[in-house]
Amino acid sequence: MAPDMLLALLWKALVQTVHMVTVAGLIGTLIGLPIGVFLANSGKGELFAAPMVNRIVGLVVNATRSTPFIILVVAIIPFTRAIAGTSIGTSAAIVPLTLATIPFVARLIEAAIREVDRGLIEAARAMGASRWQIVTKVLIAEARPGITLALTLTLVSLIGYSAMVGAVGGGGLGDLGIRYGYQRFMPEVMAAVVVVLILLVQAVQSAGDALARRFDKRNRQS
Amino acid sequence: MDTLSDPPPVEPRALPGAPVLGTAATPMVAFRGVTKRFADRAGQGEFVALAGVDYTVPKGAITGIIGRSGAGKSTLIRLVNGLEQPTSGSVLVDGVDVGALDETNLRGLRRKVGMIFQHFNLLSSRTVYGNIALPLEIAGLSRAAIKARVAPLIDLVGLSDKAGRYPAELSGGQKQRVGIARALATEPKLLLSDEATSALDPETTQSILDLLKTINRDLGLTVLLITHEMEVVKSIASEVAVIDKGLIVESGRTFDVFTRPRHETTRALLSGLPGTKLPDAITRRLKAEGSPGDRIYTRLTFFGATAEQPLIARLMSELGAEVNIITGTIDEIAGEPYGSLVVSYSADPAVLARAEAFYAQTGLSTEVLGYGA
Incomplete structure (x- = not known):
């Protein structure tokens, strides 16, 4: 394949991947973060104690997470059509990606919030903080390094998932690799796709790590 | 309310x-x-x-x-x-x-009602200033009002040069000072x-x-x-x-x-406090009842007026018998001077009578611990 043609294809696929990953990551986080905070604090005797709801939400989260992504994509096609108006294309691919992101983010955020010392919740309660203030000023603020790493991991996983939405014409780098590299026997396209994916994941991970380190004040040396 | x-x-x-x-x-x-x-x-x-x-x-x-x-x-x-x-x-x-x-x-x-904790419970993500400001943010004070309240508190607890430091950079004592300042923030x-x-x-x-x-x-x-x-x-x-x-x-x-x-x-x-516990060797041979020839072990407690008089010297001359000092401590409890001295002397009735008279006259507080050789 001519290099300029390859570049054009790569660029288009990269834009599609970034588009899908960004939108799905954003919406997934917006919905997954509160669920994660709830999961971390709704056990027996906790801040938003609701053990029954906690168990039900936990079950739904587990069910979604244990469904293989490619099956999820196909299984929810009617839902996708209802939301995006179509079941093919990049916009349509965002729906299953988002749906898969929500429980993923929720569990990771739950783990990050659970890392926060319970003594801080007690101190905040003793100061007269409301539950909302405890969540925003204490739990999320203290868990920021962990949350940053969780979201980094989410983005990296999303990049991987986005390779599978070629099945519904979602486009993106993975789709390019499969269609040109594998089905049309163009190893140079496959190689280029892999390199771009590696660079993309590397960039996301490094940025996330750097941000998390900046937020983390726990191991400062005087 | x-x-x-x-x-x-x-x-x-x-x-x-x-x-x-x-x-x-x-x-x-x-x-x-x-x-x-x-x-x-x-x-x-x-x-x-x-x-x-x-x-x-x-x-x-x-x-x-x-x-x-x-x-x-x-x-x-x-x-x-x-x-x-x-x-x-x-x-x-x-x-x-x-x-x-x-x-x-x-x-x-x-x-x-302010509260301070054994493990300080400071937010690791906030500076000293930020931690002390937290209860005021929670109470909904303005930025300016918070600043006016926090600065003097940092001075009060002696951390003026550490306002921008994070808890991980402080010693345990400094962390507790931050905890105290934070507890005082809402007055x-x-x-x-x-x-x-x-x-x-x-x-x-x-x-x-x-x-x-x-x-x-x-x-x-x-x-x-x-x-x-x-x-x-x-x-x-x-x-x-x-x-x-x-x-x-x-x-x-x-x-x-x-x-x-x-x-x-x-x-x-x-009993964990130093000077209040008798040596084991002595505790072991103490008996509740005296027999002829025994010595009596007595704890003398000094406080108030009796803490400041030369009573031991007088006790020795009043008793007319040898006085052995076993253990003692001088201390302050809640700001008041306090002394405790365990002595032993002959349990001879005549000596005991003179001791009683002396204690009654001086107002010394005493406690008989037991008798022994």
């Missing part, structure tokens, strides 16, 4: 240095028949943390509640700001029943201290206790502290209550309780 949101009518402020005891009629905290039971881990039986506590904490004083771990003292202090609710009975803070408050009013009460009328010095070394402990003493004296703030360390109570608390198995077994002025402990738990806790 006016009692909480408005400052109470002006109370007589203590003169610096003068002991402040119950200046106003209402006690700062009153526990009335308080019990607390927890379901135990298996979910079957129950664990009784408090078995019926009646106790009042006077305004303006530093009151210590001391007990071994598991005695119920942590539960007791958490009832005061409603972090725990009693199973039965009530807890009144400045006349207000904590259990009867709704969520909003309880938060209002908590802003008037509370009561400070709760939950084992605040237990994680600190003895020297740092002393500096934190001195700071608490200063705050109590200069700001007229009532302090209620729980601890398992006699040294802490002895050094700053003017009132003490001893808690054991969920019950207050002994309470009163620290000096009285420590110089004349009545309950065995108090005695056991006190």
Whole structure:
């Protein structure tokens, strides 16, 4: 394949991947973060104690997470059509990606919030903080390094998932690799796709790590 | 709720240095028949943390509640700001029943009751300034108002050069100073201290206790502290209550309780203090009843006027018998000088009679420990 043609294809696929990953990551986080905070604090005797709801939400989260992504994509096609108006294309691919992101983010955020010392919740309660203030000023603020790493991991996983939405014409780098590299026997396209994916994941991970380190004040040396 | 949101009518402020005891009629905290039971881990039986506590904490004083771990003292202090609710009975803070408050009013009460913790509980993501500002942000103060309040507090606790540092960069003592400043930020009328010095070394402990003493004296703030360390109570608390198995077994002025402990738990806790314990070799050969030729072992306690007179020299000449000094200590309890001396001398009736006369004449407090060779 001519290099300029390859570049054009790569660029288009990269834009599609970034588009899908960004939108799905954003919406997934917006919905997954509160669920994660709830999961971390709704056990027996906790801040938003609701053990029954906690168990039900936990079950739904587990069910979604244990469904293989490619099956999820196909299984929810009617839902996708209802939301995006179509079941093919990049916009349509965002729906299953988002749906898969929500429980993923929720569990990771739950783990990050659970890392926060319970003594801080007690101190905040003793100061007269409301539950909302405890969540925003204490739990999320203290868990920021962990949350940053969780979201980094989410983005990296999303990049991987986005390779599978070629099945519904979602486009993106993975789709390019499969269609040109594998089905049309163009190893140079496959190689280029892999390199771009590696660079993309590397960039996301490094940025996330750097941000998390900046937020983390726990191991400062005087 | 006016009692909480408005400052109470002006109370007589203590003169610096003068002991402040119950200046106003209402006690700062009153526990009335308080019990607390927890379901135990298996979910079957129950664990009784408090078995019926009646106790009042006077305004303006530093009151210590001391007990071994598991005695119920942590539960007791958490009832005061409603972090725990009693199973039965009530807890009144400045006349207000904590259990009867709704969520909003309880938060209002908590802003008037500061609390410091054994493990400091500072936010690692906030600087010293940010940590002290937190309760004020929670109370909804403006940025400018917060700044005006925090700066003097940082000076008060002696951390002026550390305002921009994070907790991980501070020593344990400095962290507790931040904790104290944070607890004072909302200008509370009561400070709760939950084992605040237990994680600190003895020297740092002393500096934190001195700071608490200063705050109590200069700001007229009532302090209620729980601890398992006699040294802490002895050094700053003017009132003490001893808690054991969920019950207050002994309470009163620290000096009285420590110089004349009545309950065995108090005695056991006190025996850890240096100078109060007899050497084992002597304890072992003491008998309750004397036989001819024995010596009597007596503890002499000096306080008030008797602490400052040359009584030992006079005792020796008055008795006309040889006096052996076994162990002794000179100390200060809640700011009052106190001495304890264990002596032995002949249990001959004539000597004993002269000793009795001498004790009666001087007002020395004595306790016969036993008889031995």
